[in-house]
Amino acid sequence: MIVGTAGHIDHGKTALVKALTGIDADRLKEEKARGITIDLGYAYSDLGDGRQLGFVDVPGHERFVHNMLAGATGIDAALLVVSAAEGVKPQTVEHLQIVDLLGLDRGLVALTKADLADDDQLLERMAEIEALLATTALAGSEIVPVSALTGRGVDELKARLLALGESARGTTGFARLAVDRCFVLAGAGVVVTGTVHAGEIRVDDRLLLTPSGLEARVRSLHAQNRPAEVGRAGERCALNLSGPKLSRESVRRGDWVVSPELHAPTDRLDVRLKLLGSEPQMLKHWSPVHVHLGAAHVMGRVALLQGDRLVPGETALAQLVLQEKVGAVAGDRAVLRDPSATRTMAGALVIDPFGPPRHRRTARRLAELGALSTPDGAFLAKLLALDGGHVDLARLGLAHNLRPAEIERRLEEAGGVRVQGHGFLQATLDAARRDIADTLAAFHRSNADAPGLQPERLRVALGQRWPAPVFRALLEREVAAKTVAIAGGFAHLPGHALTLAPREEALWRKIAAELERERFRPPRVRDFAQAYGEAEPQVRKLLRQMARLGRVVEVAPDQFFLRPVVAEMIAIAHALGPDFTAAQFRDRLDNGRKVAIQILEFFDRHGITLRRGDLRRTVPQKLQQYGPPPSSGSSPP
Structure with a gap:
């Protein structure tokens, strides 16, 4: 267990730690010269039976409260130190407030310098302290009169500290150590010290520094001031680290040494x-x-x-x-x-x-935070029970330092179901299925000649507005269950299909064959009309209907390309490199400058390419906007 001192300056914290451990926790020259603790000091008491108490001695001067806070957040129990000669002082109150705000409910009070007060004075101080503790988590804590000078009460205080029990920090999560000191040892290299807040750290572990993301390997470690192979949650550890970019200057107090899975600044x-x-x-x-x-x-x-x-x-x-x-x-x-x-x-x-x-x-967000505030790990069930409740399981594990097996266990206990990394209740999934089916059915009734809804339009049309990644998982679930079909980039119910009249079907077959033959420089609407003896408006209507079906794409007015060909041209543009010219694209397609420019301007409008002067580059996130390129036939004829 790690015990942290707290209290006003010159109330005897360091002297008491020395009486308990035999170690002077003041390590800096300035501390020796001025007789006060400036930075954090550490000492250990080996009881000889496998048990050990670790002490963090913190500064009591108001100017060094920031140092006190650096040490206080890693302790398991508080040892509030109050001088019997002076009683409660301003830093006594502030340190107690800090201990209370950190949620520490285990601790004792050492009434120091007891040799300077008589029994009546000690009783008066004890009453004063009890009143001070009454409104905090340490209410009712035992008060032990001690004297570092005479040794009075020191053994009793040590026994009472041991009776508080061991550290309650868990070792089930991924490792994280809060760095409160970094230095260089000759022949060893960079050493960091701190308290392990969770998990275990072992020799040869490969870890990361947060927030910098620097890589570090544990060459050796000391746990509770003794050489060890493993440091566990609740122990103070010194880690000898090595890494390609690691140096004394690259590590600072406040960094965390964590398992790679937990690095998320x-x-x-x-x-x-x-x-x-x-x-x-x-x-x-x-x-x-x-x-x-x-x-x-x-x-x-x-x-x-x-x-x-x-x-x-x-x-x-x-x-x-x-x-x-x-x-x-x-x-x-x-x-x-x-x-x-x-x-x-x-x-x-x-x-x-x-x-x-x-x-x-x-x-919605306030409701989520209310559910997350539920104690005892029952928050997952409450999150899932919210209207449209869903949980990003990877994010949940990262936020709560839960290993995958623990996430699955909690999801099962909450009655949840995993769908592509998201957790839902079965009732929520059933409601989502009905919502998707009802929305598509209503659209088909109102738009009988339309192929369906593009996924994003379907998402915003639903009664329940899902985040895009969650909706994609739900839609893919429905496609896998064959309750929804997707064709040409449009979602529709399986029974919905558009049929062409025999005359239109015959005309489309001829046009499609021509579009395939001249895929990079296809004829325009008027060319088809002239070639097949059809009226231009009729040909235009047919091609725009096929565009709604996702078969073709109108790249320029009256200029239609097969949808797979558009995907192929995007892949060709991407293959030209990060910066290419219209001439390079034209030469690759061999389709003439005018058509090449029309295609590139279409790409620009849809965010597929970014133009800077005469150069363009493709946007990686948009490469699949019209589907994957054909596996064959990717070279121009």
Whole structure:
């Protein structure tokens, strides 16, 4: 278990840690010279029976609260230190507020310098402390009078600390360690220290630094100040890292060392925010704040999601918009300080580490955050039960540090069904199937001569508006079940089909054969009309009907190409390289400058190509807009 000290400057935190462990946690020359703790100090007490207590000694001076916060977020229990000679002081109160905002409910109070007070004074101090703890998560914690000078109460305090139990941090998720120190050892290289918040880290593991994404291999490690092969959640570890771009300057306090699966830097955290009752005024929407999360310290703003002001002592949903990316998962806790960094203002529990930049205040989003706030891991069932409830399972696993097997277990327990990476209730899938079928049926009744709806038009026409990736998964499910068919880029019910009159069918066969023969420079409408003795309006009507069926594409007025040929021409343009000219495209198709220019202008209008002066390049996301290119016949005749 990792125990963190808390309390006012000069109340004896470092002396008490030395009495408990025999180690002086002050390691800096400035600390020795000034007699105060400036940065984090660490010490370990080996009890000889396999058990060990680790201590994080934090600064008590108000100027170094940011250092205190870097160490406090990695502890399992708090040791609040109050001098019997002086009693409760300002930093006693602020440190206790921080401990409370971090959700720490295990701890003890050490009433130090007990040799300087008589029994009546000790009782008075204890009553004062009990009153202070009453409104916090440490209410009712034991108070032990101690003296680092005489040794009074030290053994009793150690026994009470051990009785608090071991670290409750889980080892089931992917590994993540919060870096609070980085240095270089001669002959070893880069070493980082911090507390393992989840999972296990082993020698030779290949990890990533978040947010930088630098690769690192664990050459060796120390867990709880002893050489080890594995460091587990709840232990303080020192990792000797190596990597192609790793250096002392590339690592900073606040970084995370994580399994590659968990690398997902973020700058928008949806949180449940609690404003301290001691705050002098309400917190306004978009207020600037200092945000402390893990060992990181970044600037950010508070975007309130419910109203524009938060009253002291109240709790509300909010989004923290950070100036720098950090590593975070759901369940992490953050502490907010005012813009001048002189006082602690609020605490935040991360609900979703990947908050959306838009639509963050919609009723739907607030309902999702309400479901995600459900304790004991029951949030998945509530998310799925929402109207149109669905869950991106990979994103869920990333946000909550869940391994794939754990995601599947929770989905099964929630009564969910997986469809291409998304989770649904069966009732939701059944409703979606009815919605798709009813929408297509209504369209067919009103548009008997139309082939169907393009998928995007179908998505926006449904009664339930699904995000595009979710809709694609649902539509593919229906296609696989043969309740929906897709032909020529149009979705339709299987029984729906367009038939041509025998005369039109015969004319289309002749036109299609000619379009295939002259696929890169096809005849125009008037050419077909003249060749087959048909009226131009009739030929135009037929070809536009075939365009609605997805058989042909009108690239220019009265200039139709077979749809697979359009896909083939897109592939040819892409093969010309990142920057090509109209002349290169014309020569590749051998179809004349005018037709080549018409084709390229069509590509420009539909975002298939981007033009810069005389050069063009294809847009990778648009290469399949008209389907895959034919597997053969890709060379011009």
